[in-house]
Amino acid sequence: MNQTLRKQDPSAAGRIVPVAALDHASIVEAYRRWAGIYDTAFGGISSKARLRAVSLVNRLPGQDVLEVGVGTGLALPHYNPEKRITGIDLSKEMLRKARDRIRTDALTNVQALHEMDAEATSFADGSFDIAVGMFVASVVPNPRRLLAEMRRLVRPGGDILLVNHFAAAKGPRWWVERALAPASRALGWHPDFAMDAIFDAEDLARIDSEPVPRFGIFTLVHLRV
Template sequence: MSHALEERTPRGPDGPHPRSALDAEAVKLAYRRWAGVYDAVFGGISGFGRRRAVDAVNALPGERVLEVGVGTGLALPRYAADKRITGIDLSGDMLERARWRVERGGLGHVEALLEMDAEETDFADGSFDIAVAMFVASVVPNPRRLYHELRRVVRPGGHILFVNHFLATGGVRLLVERTMARASRSLGWHPDFAIESLLPPADRARARIEPVPPGGLFTLVSLANTDGTV
């Protein structure tokens, strides 16, 4: 097992990135509150989407996997033994619990857990065969920038997957999501998040989009990284 289970602050050529500091701080504060109860509150309902995403990753070729928004590490025990997992998260509080889960479970396939901004990582181009972002797209300040960053760090021909809640197209659920959106900063995510905010039209057209239980509340989106450019 790698000893790279460390904390790291995202940096640019001139030091730490101040970009979206207010939004990033809001996310950190929200997940500092959620960290202690996250597994109990969200682990069950999000488990369906998490399992579907990891099963999809395990079925893909390539061993170098980036899990974006690894959180408390709920998905880590489910990866196949031949996958080499690097997890990143903006919340150090959540990562502490993920490191505890790795140590307790002896999860030798987890190579690194790093505190890092998913929109602007430290990884070289083409560092991974697969990137999977679970329940992250509606958290980051700039979802399209997240998508472009994953295209950069995944090799051409690799795969990018998202599992997330996306805005309903109508009905009572749409009204609830619009109402909840007013509390986005306290929640740490956007209940009214639309898939159009994440993927440009051409990539939405070629992506595989699958609803997952319960009741299609979450969606698994997967697509090949066509050329690794943005």
């Protein structure tokens, strides 16, 4: 699919949701380009939100944690040592950076990093206590499939955490995000990504969400399985 289109998604109960303009090939290509400068370009603005998500992971019970879209591994040094972390990502180049970080920081609690699609993993049902995705929900081709897969992988009683930019419902940010939307493929994420592109009405009623810094554009969402 070459451009951002908007159409009715039957799974969204009649709401208008963005149709994925990012297929696997464009994600891999975008993050091949981003990998070298990702930490410099995005590490700073996202660091507080990422730390809030990791700090919630650290406070939750359960040791087996899956980080989907682990990227360059910016979160990895911040997990408590007793958490056992598995990371997956589509991008070889981002994973290479994450592996360098594991070596440099001697992160012995990182069990494995896999090049794997977070929407269709090879893990067995209930393999993890916690699944966390930071700034990945607005990148994947099919966010609802991502959430379904995270739900499948988490044990009953476990937790799903997402931290992301979610599009504003109105105001100046609404205009900016819609203006940027056609650049999704070049950016490697959807600026106009809305909460109901990933959560159905039942989930929206159950989630806990809180704004996290910076600039009020990121939200931390917690869903108990």
